[in-house]
Amino acid sequence: MESRGAGRARSICRVRLRRNEPTELFARSVGLDTDIVSKEMYTFEDRPAEFPPPPTMGEMPAHIEGIGRLMESGTIPRTESNVNTLKLLNNLVGELYPIREKTFEKATQKWIEFFFYLNGVQLGERISLRPEATASVVRAYIEHGMHTWPSPVKLYYIGPMFRRERPQKGRYRQFYQIGAELLGPSDDPALDAELIEMLLSFFERIRLTGTTLFINSIGDKNCRPAYIQLLRSELRKVRDRLGADSQRRIETNPLRVLDSKVHEEQAVIENLPRIAEHLCPDCKAHYSKLLQELELRGVAYKENWRLVRGLDYYMRTTFEITAPGLGSQNAVCGGGRYDGLVELLGGPAATKGIGFAIGTDRVALSLQSEHKDVAGSSKYELAVVGTTGDTWNEAIRLAESLRKSGAEVFLPRQGTRLKQALEQAAKSGVRVAIIVGEDELKNQRYTIRVMQPFYEGGQRDSSIAVSRAPSYAALIRVRSELERKLKTWAVASGLAPSAFGISSLLNLMMQQQVLPPKTPPLGKTWGGKT
Numbered sequence: 128m129e130s131r132g133a134g135r136a137r138s139i140c141r142v143r144l145r146r147n148e149p150t151e152l153f154a155r156s157v158g159l160d161t162d163i164v165s166k167e168m169y170t171f172e173d174r175p176a177e178f179p180p181p182p183t184m185g186e187m188p189a190h191i192e193g194i195g196r197l198m199e200s201g202t203i204p205r206t207e208s209n210v211n212t213l214k215l216l217n218n219l220v221g222e223l224y225p226i227r228e229k230t231f232e233k234a235t236q237k238w239i240e241f242f243f244y245l246n247g248v249q250l251g252e253r254i255s256l257r258p259e260a261t262a263s264v265v266r267a268y269i270e271h272g273m274h275t276w277p278s279p280v281k282l283y284y285i286g287p288m289f290r291r292e293r294p295q296k297g298r299y300r301q302f303y304q305i306g307a308e309l310l311g312p313s314d315d316p317a318l319d320a321e322l323i324e325m326l327l328s329f330f331e332r333i334r335l336t337g338t339t340l341f342i343n344s345i346g347d348k349n350c351r352p353a354y355i356q357l358l359r360s361e362l363r364k365v366r367d368r369l370g371a372d373s374q375r376r377i378e379t380n381p382l383r384v385l386d387s388k389v390h391e392e393q394a395v396i397e398n399l400p401r402i403a404e405h406l407c408p409d410c411k412a413h414y415s416k417l418l419q420e421l422e423l424r425g426v427a428y429k430e431n432w433r434l435v436r437g438l439d440y441y442m443r444t445t446f447e448i449t450a451p452g453l454g455s456q457n458a459v460c461g462g463g464r465y466d467g468l469v470e471l472l473g474g475p476a477a478t479k480g481i482g483f484a485i486g487t488d489r490v491a492l493s494l495q496s497e498h499k500d501v502a503g504s505s506k507y508e509l510a511v512v513g514t515t516g517d518t519w520n521e522a523i524r525l526a527e528s529l530r531k532s533g534a535e536v537f538l539p540r541q542g543t544r545l546k547q548a549l550e551q552a553a554k555s556g557v558r559v560a561i562i563v564g565e566d567e568l569k570n571q572r573y574t575i576r577v578m579q580p581f582y583e584g585g586q587r588d589s590s591i592a593v594s595r596a597p598s599y600a601a602l603i604r605v606r607s608e609l610e611r612k613l614k615t616w617a618v619a620s621g622l623a624p625s626a627f628g629i630s631s632l633l634n635l636m637m638q639q640q641v642l643p644p645k646t647p648p649l650g651k652t653w654g655g656k657t
């Protein structure tokens with residue numbers, strides 16, 4: 128476990144999970160009637176290595192005996208269905224052998240039957256590639272006794288998920304999520320609000336703008352069943368006006384009908400009973416406190432009574448965040464409360480939970496549509512540019528010592544022309560380039576170029592003594608850290624939008640007298656010619 132990045136300030140630990148789990152875990156938690164489990168999961172049987180190849184006619188009795196032995200030794204599971212199938216196969220062989228040479232047609236039929244049942248033998252545990260990770264986090268929580276940790280236990284994960292969906296923009300069969308879960312005995316709506324606020328501040332930090340938070344409460348085990356019953360009976364009345372998927376869901380999972388995007392169904396759905404009017408007093412109180420807590424934190428939200436989410440374990444708080452530039456796959460994050468899940472999976476009943484999962488592929492798409500890099504992805508602070516003959520050797524030596532002093536250094540390839548190298552550096556997000564040219568080598572001084580857009584007044588060169596270059600790198604690190612903090616603060620206090628460049632921000636601060644007016648903008652204060 129480790130603690131990193133956005134979560135460090137909130138003491139959240141990373142949990143590393145397996146990428147596959149017993150199918151049973153997802154079937155029980157996500158729910159059998161959900162699309163994820165019924166259609167989208169990649170599931171396979173963990174076949175034993177020594178399982179014999181399919182038998183020929185003469186090998187059938189020995190084959191069945193072999194399976195029997197594997198079952199006795201525990202290599203293949205001794206399930207009720209396997210025991211029965213084996214009996215059936217034995218009977219079939221008993222019937223097949225006496226007739227196999229006499230009545231060809233009958234024998235063929237038995238032969239086909241034999242293979243049909245043989246296929247039904249479960250050879251090993253059913254395993255699924257994880258379609259989501261909350262179930263795995265809860266499994267880990269239970270397995271490692273985390274209920275004894277100080278609560279709430281805060282965990283986050285990053286990694287690939289797998290769903291068999293129709294691939295399209297923003298929807299892939301292997302996609303990536305960053306998710307977080309908060310587990311503990313309290314279901315205080317303030318925790319829900321804190322989690323959502325953390326999420327939004329993460330989006331702010333990576334400069335994902337134009338997001339909308341949709342929120343809803345879907346009740347709990349006291350009030351939801353009655354609502355579902357009511358919904359089902361209302362849906363049955365309008366069954367003819369719904370498509371095949373929604374018709375099926377009336378019986379299997381009526382809440383999911385509300386999620387439908389089918390155009391013709393929208394008018395029907397608008398007239399269905401709404402859960403907000405059927406919440407029990409506790410759920411109602413929980414929901415209105417949540418809205419209050421969000422307002423307290425200045426978090427803007429939109430209520431959406433049709434937000435139900437495709438997983439069974441959610442209760443009360445559910446939410447989704449959409450972002451621009453994504454077309455119809457515009458949800459970048461989904462989450463909610465799942466108070467009964469830990470108990471359902473065999474953990475302490477008192478443990479409640481709330482979490483979210485961000486779809487990072489879609490976040491990246493949205494950022495790209497706004498022509499933004501994912502913040503932090505261009506991690507280079509410095510470039511060392513010297514690409515020919517002796518200057519190349521010197522550039523490597525300097526880059527090495529700067530890296531040792533902790534700087535992230537961009538080194539253009541040998542032979543790249545100066546102009547091109549600087550362009551590449553600017554594209555990689557470098558803000559300061561150290562130019563190591565022939566003249567510089569002679570004079571024992573490097574040229575320093577402050578790049579746009581950091582220095583908005585245009586590029587400016589200065590010079591630095593060769594021996595001072597590594598300490599100069601340390602200075603840059605301090606500065607970029609300060610700059611980041613300043614921006615976060617300015618955005619949080621509403622002084623400037625996150626898209627504001629640092630020097631315009633400083634100018635703005637001076638105009639508004641947040642900073643003293645005479646303070647020169649950063650970038651002119653040091654590194655000047657000496």
Ligand code: ATP
Nearest residue numbers: 292297298299302437458459460461484485486489
């Ligand atoms: P959708 O309604 O778009 O199918 P979902 O409700 O199935 O989403 P969740 O299970 O809540 O999604 O997963 C959380 C987030 O993971 C989604 O908001 C989305 O950003 C992302 N996500 C889900 N499925 C995919 C996928 N197949 N490809 C890319 N991202 C995905």
Ligand code: MG
Nearest residue numbers: 162290292437
């Ligand atoms: Mg989906």
